[in-house]
């Protein structure tokens with residue numbers, strides 16, 4: 001039995017080259033009216049050059065990349081970085097408040113750069129897929145609490161809305177109103193019913209103004225379709241709530257000038 005059968009998932013096609021993936025992604029952005037896309041990775045500068053209005057430059061790194069805080073400061077200036085993310089201490093088996101990350105949190109607060117942190121469970125079967133250091137427990141959203149207390153001016157959003165830690169996620173959102181979440185990846189990776197239950201809890205608890213749509217499409221531009229549809233087709237959301245998730249909340253959080 002293959003991995004797909006074990007996981008009971010549909011297939012999504014990628015592209016044969018980096019260039020095809022980029023152009024397919026731009027096509028999907030146009031098709032689904034995605035005006036701005038926070039983008040990170042080794043091809044980020046190429047994407048930004050090809051689509052300067054649509055791409056928001058973001059810096060993603062792990063401790064194993066050995067980029068010192070000083071280097072991060074230099075890269076932010078050099079590449080006009082507007083967001084740090086995604087940060088993925090969980091992939092290194094570390095909680096969000098691991099001491100090794102402290103200088104980077106301090107830098108983000110100082111430079112007033114929003115940070116997106118991966119707090120969830122990573123790819124299904126991640127450990128067997130080669131992410132040897134990944135640990136579910138390190139993704140607990142409450143691990144972020146010490147960081148927030150230490151850096152009250154830090155702007156941070158929890159990627160993948162911390163799935164499946166719903167109670168802890170609500171706890172964090174309730175106590176720390178500056179925290180936002182995005183619903184990237186879970187909006188196309190999870191079975192629809194589970195995604196609906198999770199999003200319903202977030203909205204039902206009163207946090208509809210702090211949820212941002214995202215794709216986390218990686219190398220699968222076509223996943224954007226499913227990621228949009230799962231929100232668009234949600235009968236439990238009002239049109240106003242959908243507009244907040246798709247647009248208004250991100251404009252506010254990233255302080256986007258949309259004129």
Ligand SMILES: [Zn+2]
Pocket residue numbers: 086118119159160
């Ligand atoms: Zn992630």
